[in-house]
Amino acid sequence: MELKKYAEKSTGKKIPWVSDFRDAWTDYLTTPNRWFLPKMIDKKYERTTLDKADAVTIVASGMKDDFERKYPEVSAKTNFVLLRNGFDADDYKHAALPQKRNDKFTIVYTGSMYGKRNPYYLLDTVSELVKEGKVNKDKIKFIFVGRMGSDIQNYINNSPLKECIELISYVPHTESINYLMKADAMLLLIDEDKYSKMILSGKVFEYLGASALTGKPVFAIAGDGEARDLLNETNTGIITPHSHPEILKENYLKLYNGFFENNNAILPSYNKAAIEKYERKLLTKQLAEVFENQLKIMN
Template sequence: MKKVLMIAYSFPPAGGPGVQRTSKFVKYLRDFGWEPVVFTRDTENMPLRDDSLLKDIPEGIATIRVKSWDISAHKGIRGLMGKVISRKILIPDSERLWQIFEQKKAAEAVINEKIDMIYTTSLPYSSHLMGLYLKKRFPSIPWVADFRDEWTNNPYILDNPYNPLRMRIERKMERNVLKAADCLITNTPVMLRNFIEKNPDLELKDKFFAISNGYDSDDFKHIASEKQKNDKFTITYTGSFYGRRKPDIFFEALHQLLSEGKIDRKKLLVKLIGNFKQDHIKQLLDRYMLQEVVAVSPYMKHDECISNMIASDCLLLIEGGGPGAEAFYTGKVFEYMTTGRPIIAIIPAKGAAAQVIRETKTGYISDVNDVQGAKDNIIKLYTAWLENENIFSPDFNAIRRFDRRALTEELSKVFEKAESRVKR
């Protein structure tokens, strides 16, 4: 069996949605002739930890853990200084020290493990710089770089641009990765198109592929999909709010529906599950008079989170608008669509996530600033709940295209493409 070195800074037991793309690839790659060897950070001072995700890692997978060099993890003044250095000085991200000081160990792993393929995934983008270093050391070994998010065209950078010097440096780093990698992967077709259009001189079309995030049917096998009717119409949101991703339009829609008497306050429950700035959420709940109907819970283990989703009447998906926003699938949309519960989506109406929801018939969409559209979708599902009427009919054949095992097979085909490019 051929071996692939998978360079992933975020890997179980690290928690969060970005971890699962790599861990699910690792879970299924053996089925397609590839033995993963994972190169990642150590487990000390992980900001978010979820040991339940370790169950996805097959027995016997070699995992090489090295020092994280996370200078923001220190306590007190050292930690504060570390955060400033990580955000303001290190380029392209806070993991640059990890890349610089541990890339020689990655090279040792290539030799000792007799690696046939190198795979890097971002965030952090420093993982790709480690891949670039390895490609220069081992030019005959194919390298595949996987962009979970765009780099210099990332909406969060577009909203808060770095200074011109830093942007030039990062743009050069990005182009070096695009040129050197044998194959490249993006999370959505829109991201793929953006990379190609913004780099017309690099002839990327033949080596760029789109592999979406997805869901793992194994995650749902032990959880009953049938549920009793809730005493309250239950809407659940999982994740976090930051940058453009804000709950304001949803809260405004709820506030209006409650004020207009279209929803009985005593028959509504909204669950927010994830990492939230508690003071900010409290201010919003006070502003929209939703204190009695919204329950806020901290990050919970993946299995427990899925149980909460399935026990809900519908699931809330929120993404902000603005330049570049159409490129995103938020990863949770795929797990949402597998629960058999309808999605209330307040997202870019012409974006990638909206397209997937329409194709799979898994939810109701309103644009990012459309309060009336959000109200219409909420009341439609609330009324159906009241009347015990089923108005939801997802297309399960379309949903199955996003099964993690099938997506891993697509990755194995990209590996084959990368091998053929090196052999030319």
């Protein structure tokens, strides 16, 4: 906002302001629990931004609902534009498709794990399937790529599935993509939290880009919200709600058995056209249109 004032003063021209919210400023999943005064200041800046910006781009429609709840008198006149994160098709150009299928049914997760974003629910449920004799422990594998909290590492070290889990520390983005290309399913964990409905991270779209090339599914543990809606729209996901172990067992076995029976742990009807509309070149074009519209209004 101050930069806008400075730019207008320097140029002598009125300049449109497009404010981009990839995350909400306050009341978000990872917002620190701070002292009341900083909280008040943050809310003031958030409200002022919505009030003064000529357009506000948001990554999830739930963000608009949240702003309307917090600042109804301001949000009613805010020009919101939905602009997803998307994926970059160029990231996959040099990724190698596997020449042969995996010997073990392999689920890959890329990204950080911490706090509520953890694999406990999945690993506990698969451990039960092993005990029940429905899953062969020697024929499954989990690859977790990225930074991980010490509590999660300790949990994995004491898990009955420890030998089935490969931990890979932080790797360059291109290498992370290669792990996705080798996956039989890509694990998506959406935190069980009141703000989770608004979560639509870049990881979801990165998974979509890989799915479009490999036909492999996103294996999601998620409640109602933006991520679930996106996976349903693109037909790329097998989704299990939180705290429903029987459904999780059923969904895991669907992929596990399909993989070993006829290698069909894939998505026979994924919507490629729906996926491609989230390619970043198209989204950048939409952003350019937002800028152009604001310039026309200003002139």
